[in-house]
Amino acid sequence: MKLFSTKQFQFTILILLAMSLNLNAENNIVSVSAIQNDKRIATEKDTSLLETKTPDNIDFSVTIIGSGNPQYNPERTQPSALVQYKGIKFLVDMGNGTMTHLEELGLSGKNSLDALFLTHNHIDHNAEFIPMVHDELMTGREFLIAGPAPIDEMVSYTKKFYKEDLNYRMSGRGKTFDENNTKETVKVLKGGESFEYKGVKISTIEVPHSIKTIAYRFDVDGKSIVITGDLSYTNQLQKLAKDVDVLVIDGKTASNRNGAGTSNQSATSNQRTQSGGQQNAANGSVQAHASIDEIAKMAVECNAKTMVLTHLGTQPVDLDATAKRYADLGFKGKVIVAADFLTITPDGESFMLTKTTTGTSTPQRGQNGANKNSQTSTNQNKSVGQASGQQGNPMDRFDTNGDNKISESEAKGQLKENFSKLDVNHDGFITSDELKKKP
Numbered sequence: 001m002k003l004f005s006t007k008q009f010q011f012t013i014l015i016l017l018a019m020s021l022n023l024n025a026e027n028n029i030v031s032v033s034a035i036q037n038d039k040r041i042a043t044e045k046d047t048s049l050l051e052t053k054t055p056d057n058i059d060f061s062v063t064i065i066g067s068g069n070p071q072y073n074p075e076r077t078q079p080s081a082l083v084q085y086k087g088i089k090f091l092v093d094m095g096n097g098t099m100t101h102l103e104e105l106g107l108s109g110k111n112s113l114d115a116l117f118l119t120h121n122h123i124d125h126n127a128e129f130i131p132m133v134h135d136e137l138m139t140g141r142e143f144l145i146a147g148p149a150p151i152d153e154m155v156s157y158t159k160k161f162y163k164e165d166l167n168y169r170m171s172g173r174g175k176t177f178d179e180n181n182t183k184e185t186v187k188v189l190k191g192g193e194s195f196e197y198k199g200v201k202i203s204t205i206e207v208p209h210s211i212k213t214i215a216y217r218f219d220v221d222g223k224s225i226v227i228t229g230d231l232s233y234t235n236q237l238q239k240l241a242k243d244v245d246v247l248v249i250d251g252k253t254a255s256n257r258n259g260a261g262t263s264n265q266s267a268t269s270n271q272r273t274q275s276g277g278q279q280n281a282a283n284g285s286v287q288a289h290a291s292i293d294e295i296a297k298m299a300v301e302c303n304a305k306t307m308v309l310t311h312l313g314t315q316p317v318d319l320d321a322t323a324k325r326y327a328d329l330g331f332k333g334k335v336i337v338a339a340d341f342l343t344i345t346p347d348g349e350s351f352m353l354t355k356t357t358t359g360t361s362t363p364q365r366g367q368n369g370a371n372k373n374s375q376t377s378t379n380q381n382k383s384v385g386q387a388s389g390q391q392g393n394p395m396d397r398f399d400t401n402g403d404n405k406i407s408e409s410e411a412k413g414q415l416k417e418n419f420s421k422l423d424v425n426h427d428g429f430i431t432s433d434e435l436k437k438k439p
Contacts (some may be wrong), residue, residue, distance in 0.1 A: 060085050061345045062225045062246055063353050065101045067310045067338035070124040074394050074415045074422070074435065075102060077340055078124040078313055081227050081248055083218050088198045091323055092117045092216060094128040099135075100413040103341060105353060112139055114198060118147030119229025120213035133158045137166055137182055137328075140175065146187040148212045155186050189214050205240040207231040210288045215240055223346035230311060232287035233294035239301040245346035249299070251309025252292045253337055254321035266360045296329035306348045307331065310338035395432055405429040408420075 035200055040124075062083050068076030078095020082102075091098075091113050102108055112135065118126055131154055136143050159166075159179040166177040187193070191206025191214055201219040206212065208231055215228040226241040227248045239249055267425050289311075290298065299307045307326070323335045334348045343353045394415060398406045407429055408419050415422070422430045424437060 018382055020097045030248050043186055050215065060220055060223050061343050062223070062227070062248060062308075063105075063343040064248070064308070064310055064338045064340060065091070065098055066095050067312055067340050067342070068124075069311045069313055070093075070122075071313050071415060072418060073314045073416065075340070076312060077413055078127065079229075081310070082107075083200075083227075085198075085200055085218075085227045086221050088201070089113045090115045090117060090218070091132075093119055093125040093229065094132055095124045095159050097413040098128045099131065104412065105341075108135070109139075112136060112141070114142035115146070117216055118151060119215065119227070120211055121150075122230070124260060125229070129154060130158050133184075134162055134166065136184065137177070138170060140170075140183065142183040142185070144185050145189065146189055146202075146212050148189050148190070152186050152188050155184065160240060191215075203240060205236060207237060208234050208287075217241060217244065225305075225346065230289060233290045233298060234313075235301065237298050238301040241298075241304065244305070246306045246308060246344050246348075247299060247302060247304035248310055248338075249295060249310045250289055250311045251307075251338075252290075253312065253315070253317050254292070255307060255315040255318055258338065269420060292325060296326050296331045299326070299331045299333070300329075304331075304333055305346075306334040306336060306344060308336045308338050308344055312338065380428065394435060 012261070032287065062081055065080035068078050070078070075096025077100070079093045080095055080098040080101070081092045083090040083092065089112075091102075096117070099108075102113075107113065113132075116132060116136070118129065118131070120126075133145065137159065137172065145151060163177060163179055170177050179371075187195075189204055191204055191438070194203045196202065197313065199220065203219070204214050204216040207215045207228060209229070213229050213231060215226065215231065215237065217224060217226045224244045225246045226244045228237065230239075230250045230252055231237070247320070255323050269414035295307075295309075309322070317337050322337060326335050336342070336344060336350055339352075341353050342350055344350045395404065395406065398410045398412060398415060400410050406415070408416065411419050419430065420426075422434055424434050
């Protein structure tokens, strides 16, 4: 007796597969076919696939304002990360392009920041420190500035050098600028400090790099975010980042050449001793950046739940290979490859943050939590390694009139600064072909 027709049998198999995929997703195990579907959704341009929620519903998060490094990259601005907690906004580092991105998110003027933190004084991390202090002084609000020396001298310099400029600009608002009567609090950090500001506990530690570098931990309501800044391997990081929910780290992907760390001749033996860094036996220098193996080791030692790889170059990102590489090295948590505007919550959710018409920042997510401009990958082990790709083709972000080319008025940030270089035929527009040929 024939119980099922061929079509009925095929339909039954499809139903069982769908139920299996849903069950696997609930148990944090994703199959290859589910990942491929996520990739399709993640790159879909139909905005009807996106859902939004107001920032008030996100109690605690970190947004990657800039995911790049000193190399020019139109898809990544220089390092910066925004920690938000119930409307309180802390910015860690402010490389070139930070202010443009903050403006794009509506985070300026009356909606400006509550605190500025510096990890270290390399130009790709502090290029916009002085103009941001300048803008904060104009608000007349109380705010915190913290980081390694000479951060106090940098603030004093800004107030003295721009005294006339600040007075001129504030006079238009019926105010005057008095450099001896401002409301900022400046903390010069050595590493090891712990304090509270606006309801958030902030802890610090010095980490090894070519110059003095401070890593930060933000704790609130039993949740935690750590931002390391640049660093080489140190077994001391776990003292700061043990059991952290989100570890934003100076990272590498599987595309990096050999995944090796880089050495810096100027780093001193004293810096290495104080912060537990690795010394190069050949020349006595200290590695400025950790290798993939060392990054994985630190993440495992910290027992991080989600690791966000940032400070990335222009190399292409192989999402699956990156997730697998870190899984093979023993890291079992989520792996996310940072992108500008990517937001991550302590529970591992990630989405792209955009500016709404009302001037506030609103997250946009694809179905199943997939990012609009990113992709997900899996390590095929007991837990899923999620890798979010680069923020997508600049054409999608900057071509506001849909003519498949970017005019100089449409370009923003580093893309605008390098417009003449990218506009190869000098016709006043950047095309997709010209973007592929970027210097």
